[in-house]
Amino acid sequence: MSILIDKNTKVIVQGITGTQGSFHTRRMIDYGTQVVAGVTPGKGGQEVHGVPVYNSMAEAVAEHSADFSVLFVPAKFAKDAAIDALSNGLNVVFITEDTPIHDVIKVMDVARDKGKIVVGPNCPGMISPGQSKIGIMPNHIFLEGNVGVVSRSGTLTYEVINELTRKGIGQSTCIGIGGDAIIGTNFIDVLKLFEKDKDTEKIVLLGEIGGDQEEKAAEFIKKNVTKKVVAYIAGITAPKGKRMGHAGAIISGDSGTAESKIKAFEEAGVKVAKLPSGIVELL
């Protein structure tokens, strides 16, 4: 099948009346996603591409059952919107970028309390080709198939998917987990799901510098993943990041360089491509 999202998944769009929200609602509907409602405070009663708009998540879920909310709300208001969705029983795909880190931590606390999933923030969402899409990925580059893709970056994912599709290699599900320091669903969460999914035969993992999520994923793969995994790490020529706090990454056990991540994967038997296009050959 696929993981997290399929043709039966029902979606509510938060921030549906904004430019991005409206544009991508159209694209999601075109792809076959079941968009059942939208939420924008103060805009209740309107319709966007035939989708009814409500003032709050509570009003929307009173009329429609849904699995996921997708968030196109500006960063200043994203925390409240995400908590609104989680509190009303929805999982959240958090598209918005530049959300303050303490706001994100509060959202994660609520998600943990409610037992709900957050994908992102600062992510492109997820898609099960031929079935459904929640997010902003360009519709036409995907192809149905058996490769699962998980990535910290949006555009880098498209880059690799495009190469796969050009070579006729289809995808089961593609998930952008987000580029922020704190994200909900991480590499290991997705690897677990891909490992269990019957329709995923091989896995592509796209990482980048910063933090030690890749090193942790490599450790996990070594012990728990039987399917073939190939990887690419962006940022081998990047200068040292300015935004990273010093003690954070290092005390957690390792540094955040591309070299460290590549080494960890190679030690776990995961081949790492030198360029994104190299992924196809490694598969």
Next chain:
Amino acid sequence: MKLKEYQGKAIFKKNGIRIQEGFPVNSVDEIQGKLSELDSSEYVIKAQVLVGGRGKSGGVKFATKEDIEDVAKSILGMDLKGEKVDQILVCEKLDFLGELYVSIVVNRVEKGLTLIVSLEGGVDIEELAKTSPSKVIKMPMSEFSPGSLMEKLKGFEHATELVEIVEKLAKSMVESDAELVEINPLAITPKGLVAADSKVIIDDNALFRHPEFTSQKESELTPIEKEANKAGVAYVELDGNIAIIGNGAGLVMATLDAIGHYGGKPANFLDVGGGASVEKMEKSLEICMKKDPKGIFINIFGGITRCDNIAQGLVDYISKNEIKIPMVVRLIGTNEAEGQKILTENKIDTLATMGECAEKIVSLVK
């Protein structure tokens, strides 16, 4: 954004943490008039810079009332690892009986905050965590309570005071939207525990809630970075000669790597960001042309970004400014057909893959 020592200390003091008192000055003349503010007969002069390891590089010195101006003069204007010292902090000299370490950091794995405490302060905590992990207490803030930390500090003379400081530090962190708050060293003195230094990093994404730091953030940027910041594009100046415009941090990083892979050197990192408008693209071109690059590579894979906006921005820029250097363009994703049409009408060629583009621009620039 990193705060200077005196700014971090001010936040700590506001939240009730006792700090090593001092005042910042930008010139030697300001010192004598303010010395009476300090209840001390000996002083410490500290360079207010953001680079680490200033003590070992001569950026921290003791002084007396008599030689304080000479000491200040020797630090003001000095070059500390590439950072010019234009401000110093004149502090009271503390009577150190011992040193502790305490910090709260963002923990990616825990999706929360982690408290780090060590009874050996003044050291490189990263090194200590590696060599003697038992001397470092680490605890998720979600599990922190005065009792739980007291338990771990059993037998330590200043445990109660230290626990109070942790609570105040946590408050300081949330209130100032910090990604990191650190006191190293936290001095044990006859008066009690005193923050003898501060390290605070404010989350750039939260600056809208802290207008007091906006102008300082601006002042840290190079002129080109300032313009990029204003335009809302992520820009990092690099030392090569091929200008790069892309969308999404991962793709732009991969683009730099591809240039490097084929033997070229990028002049900059420029991410136009998600959903870039026509104007933003035009501005991005203007920004990356300022470094006078020898070639330019535009690599767009539209998701939230629309290819037609990018194409129009490029055409608008060219209609006002001729691009005389080699240029390669790759434009795919959302609204690709519309974008390609705009480029074709304006006789701009594109290539299909990032690899082809990188190889071509590197060969054209050589």
